Amino acid sequence: MVLSNVTFIKSGASREDWIIDNTKEIVLLGRSNVGKSTFINTLTGQSNLAKVSSHPGKTRLLNFFDVAGKYRIVDAPGYGYAGASKKEVGRFGLMVSDYLSNRENLAGALFLLDSRRIPNGDDLNIFDILNENKTPFVIIATKYDKLNQSERARLDRNIRGELGLPETVEIVHTTNTNRLWVNKIITKLNELIK
Numbered sequence: 001m002v003l004s005n006v007t008f009i010k011s012g013a014s015r016e017d018w019i020i021d022n023t024k025e026i027v028l029l030g031r032s033n034v035g036k037s038t039f040i041n042t043l044t045g046q047s048n049l050a051k052v053s054s055h056p057g058k059t060r061l062l063n064f065f066d067v068a069g070k071y072r073i074v075d076a077p078g079y080g081y082a083g084a085s086k087k088e089v090g091r092f093g094l095m096v097s098d099y100l101s102n103r104e105n106l107a108g109a110l111f112l113l114d115s116r117r118i119p120n121g122d123d124l125n126i127f128d129i130l131n132e133n134k135t136p137f138v139i140i141a142t143k144y145d146k147l148n149q150s151e152r153a154r155l156d157r158n159i160r161g162e163l164g165l166p167e168t169v170e171i172v173h174t175t176n177t178n179r180l181w182v183n184k185i186i187t188k189l190n191e192l193i194k
């Protein structure tokens with residue numbers, strides 16, 4: 001199973017590029033190199049839909065994808081990219097926070113965290129913005145294939161602790177090595193756009 005009929009629409013640098021219609025959007029958020037673009041490619045079964053790079057900072061614009069004419073997925077630039085200049089960091093931050101706070105089409109967020117890394121200040125800032133705007137979110141722990149047994153056993157507890165989330169919040173584990181998680185994400189997407 002994959003998320004089918006997903007096509008790239010366009011990239012945008014600022015609100016002038018936002019698409020004017022009533023179609024709902026789900027934004028993909030996470031620090032640079034967390035695996036947002038890889039996630040889109042594995043989810044859709046299209047290996048080249050979003051550009052993947054081992055060098056952080058590959059995605060520098062908001063990338064809009066159409067999902068079967070029903071809703072859109074928006075791949076946001078990763079934050080916390082060490083190689084970016086101060087000016088760039090400011091521009092990315094403004095672009096993403098403007099989108100998160102003011103985009104009326106926004107129906108939900110997929111918030112990606114790297115399974116091997118403790119959420120940092122940037123992650124917590126973004127998570128605060130989601131909560132301030134009451135944006136529904138799904139927490140996704142990427143690169144789960146890189147964890148050993150004991151790290152896997154601790155993962156959900158650690159993330160819930162760092163973000164202050166109750167036990168009832170589900171955390172979806174993803175990898176680029178299998179698609180066992182895809183059905184669950186499709187269900188979550190359908191709930192967010194309802």
Ligand SMILES: Nc1nc2c(ncn2[C@@H]2O[C@H](COP(=O)(O)OP(=O)(O)OP(=O)(O)O)[C@@H](O)[C@H]2O)c(=O)[nH]1
Nearest residue numbers: 033034035036037038053057058059078143175176
């Ligand atoms: N082992 C493993 N590697 C992954 C996984 N997801 C992503 N990667 C690798 O992590 C690196 C970064 O992936 P991207 O998908 O480009 O990350 P991104 O979040 O889009 O990065 P930016 O565009 O810079 O924000 C690439 O080398 C991927 O192959 C995963 O689930 N498992």
Ligand SMILES: [Mg+2]
Nearest residue numbers: 036037058059
């Ligand atoms: Mg990317």
